[in-house]
Amino acid sequence: SGLLGLCPDAERVERFLRDEARRKPAQALVLMQMQAASHRMLSAAEIRAMSGVTDATVRALVDAGLLVRAEPGATASPRPAPVPNPHQRLAIDAVSDAIHGHRAQPFLLFGVTGSGKTEVYLRCATEALAAGRQVLYLVPEIALATQAIAQLRDRFGDRVAILHSDLPATERLENWRKIHDGECPVVVGARSALFAPLSRIGLIVVDEEHESSYKQETTPRYHAKRLALRLGEIHGCPVVLGSATPSVESFWEAEQGRLTLLSLPERAAESARLPEVEVVDLGAGYRSGRPGLFSEELLAALSETLRRGEQAILFLNRRAYAPFLLCRDCGHSFVCPDCAVSLALSVRERRLRCHHCGHSEPPPDACPSCGGRRVRPFGAGTEKVEEAVRATFPQARVARLDRDVAQRRNALDEILASFRAGDLDVLVGTQMVAKGLDFPNVTLVGVVAADVSLNLPDFRASERTFQLLLQVAGRAGRGSKPGRVVVQTLNPGHPAVTAAAEHDYLSLYENLKSEREAVRYPPFARLVNVLVTSEDASLAREVSAKAACLLRGVPAATVLGPADCALERIQRRYRRHVLVKLPPEARPTGVREALQGLEAPAAVQVTVDVDPYSMV
Structure with missing residues (x-):
């Protein structure tokens, strides 16, 4: 029959799981998930989808006798779906009514972390498929959506197709064909999946709708959320925007009645509670002469978590070892020759690297300006945090997850599988560890520095900091064990920090709305950012000034600038911008028409970004 089940000798399985020298993380993950699946019979494809492992892992477990083939005639046991709680049931019913009524109704599913939003999506998808229609399920980043994909495949099997730009061309073409031919009525992918050849969509899901990665920042520029809503209108189907921390714009649209608000105010698992959050003032430690990466509170919490055999996540949204090098004698700093940014130090690679253009060079033995030898790293990144955890807790098994690590083939899957299997005690990472991960044994989340994104020159800085803090805090206490979060900050009274500590989205929303x-x-204006770049700084200034003059003629427009961008030089090009504010309902055609009169030399590039998400 091709079905596989867990070895009936439970003690043999447990011995294998305890033998760290013999087993591999992916193998342990499969066995533990089969145990959690109540010893069901599954196909090899379903096991691969559920656990995100390779066929070689499944074969190795069969060869070892830990997975056994079912008797001929056996059939797969369907995984029992969780019973929806009353809040989930109301949401499922509302969306299902729109599916069966062929109504283009947009919903905002506002649910705390761990409230079971995914189960709502899956139930509604089942309704759409039962009605003979298709499902489009968007995720912000496909690399971080392995658990969502596994749940979709567990529920819908080989009817699920994955589409994203990192797929090999042959696989992407094959998936495209299956979608076009109707073999795969469920499509999951990042923003580009909007262009899948679906002809009868019955449901569109935009998970984590607040994520900035839904905005395509290069040509063709678009926001996946806006396109999804338009696609819903074309197909006459509901669109569900889901988030624990909705964007201010989306929640305001729900207040105005443009989106139907559905709330999931509590965690789905009866034993799971939102974690307690403790805010630690780092300034107090500095003033009392106790500077360091970890406060006494975070060190004590880490020590206790490790003593109990539980897991911890440490979050710092800055990769590398240190964000810059500085000469202690003359103050010389090391800057990218092509960009107006400091070079970050990676101790592991022994390189200084620009995270904007990729330039790298070896760290110097002496200062090139004064010849001094006191060249020191300043600040901290995830690499330094990882080093500090290993030094403080030498017995702890520690791994790091950030963009630098994830570039290595299979590194992301292997690290997450090891952490899920219990082979790691502490996971250090950037925002990659903040999103969509569900580890029941994680009882502590430590935010090493909450201020990294708080002081960016961007009107969304407070909103994004709050979203990140609440999302990463939501990784703690998702199972039966209570969770705890320690947030270290130099701004303990900042509204984004205090609201995150109270899990209070609405208070921050009201604050940001007033501001x-x-x-x-936005949402009280529509923005258009006109970006002017050139390798010649004077040309960039001249053309941006002309653009601003033309834009001041646009009816009802408020024009700010021109001004240097916060990142004023990237990849040898100087950057200036003009920001245009329009009434909320205005179409940006007036901006385009005004700029038709702009004469710019070939050496100057002018880009018009409607509803920009990056302001730096």
Whole structure:
């Protein structure tokens, strides 16, 4: 029959799981998930989908006798779906009514972390498929959506196709064909999956709708959320935007009645509670002469977590070892020759690297300016945090997960599989560890520095910091064990920090709404960012000034600038911008028409970005 089940000798399985020298993380993960699946019979494809492992892993377990083939005639046991709680049931019913009524109704599913939003999506997808229609399920980043994909495949089997730009061309073409031919009525992917050849969509899901990665920043520029809503209108189907931390714009649209608000105010698992959050003032430690990466509170919490055999996540949204090098004698700093940014130090690679253009060079033995030898790293990145954890807790098994690590083939899957299997005690990472991961044994989340994104020159800085803090805090206490979060910050009274500590989205929303209304920022205005770049700084200044003059003629427009961008030089090009504010319902055609009169030399590039997400 091709079905596989867990070896009936439970003690043999347990001995294998305890033997760290013999087993591999992926093998342990499969066995533990089969145990959690109540010893069901599954096909090899279903096991691969459920655990995100390779066929070689499944074969190795069969060869070892830990997975056994079912008797001829056996059939796969369907995984019992969780019973929806009353809040989930209301949401499922509302969306299902729109599916069966062929209504283009947009919903905002606002649910705390761990509230079971995915189960709502899956139930609604089942309704759409039962009605003979298709499902489009968007995720912000495919690399971080392995658990969601596994759940979709567990529920819908080989009817699920994955589409994203990193797939090999042959596999992408094959998946495209299956979608076009109707073999795969469920499509999951990042923003580019919007262009899948689906002809009868019955449901569109935009998971983690607040994520900035839904905005395509290069040509053709678009926001996946706007396109998804338009696609829903074309196909006459509901669109569900889901998040524990909705964007201010989306929640405001729900208040205005443009989106139907559905709430999941509590965690789905009866034993799971939102974690307690403790805010630690790093400034107090500095003032008392106790500077360091970890406060006494975080060290004590880490020590206790490790003593109990539980797991911890340490979050710092800055990769590398240190963000810059500085000469202690003359103050010389090391800057990218092509960009106006400091070079970050990677101790492991022994390189200084620019995270914007990729330039790298070896760290110097002496200062090139004064010849001094006191060249020191300043600040901290995930590499330094990993080093500090290993030094403080030498018995702890520690791994790091950030963009630098994830570039290595299979590194992301292997690290997450090891952590899920219990082979790691502490996972250090950037925002990659903050999103969509569900590890029941994680009881502590430590935010090493909450201020990294708080002081960026961007009107969304407070909102993004709050979203990141709440999302990473939501990784703690998702199972039966209570969770705890320690947030280290130099701004303990900042509204984004205090709201995150209280799990209070609404208070921050009201605060940000008032601020934005006062200065006319979204959702109380529509923004258009006109970016002018050139390798010649004077040309960039000249053309941006002309653009600003033309744009001041646009009806009802407020024009700010021109001004240097916060990142004023990237890849040898100087960057200036003009920001245009329009009324919320205005179409940006006036901006385009005004700029048709702009004469720019070939050496100057002018880019118009409607509804920009990056302001730096």
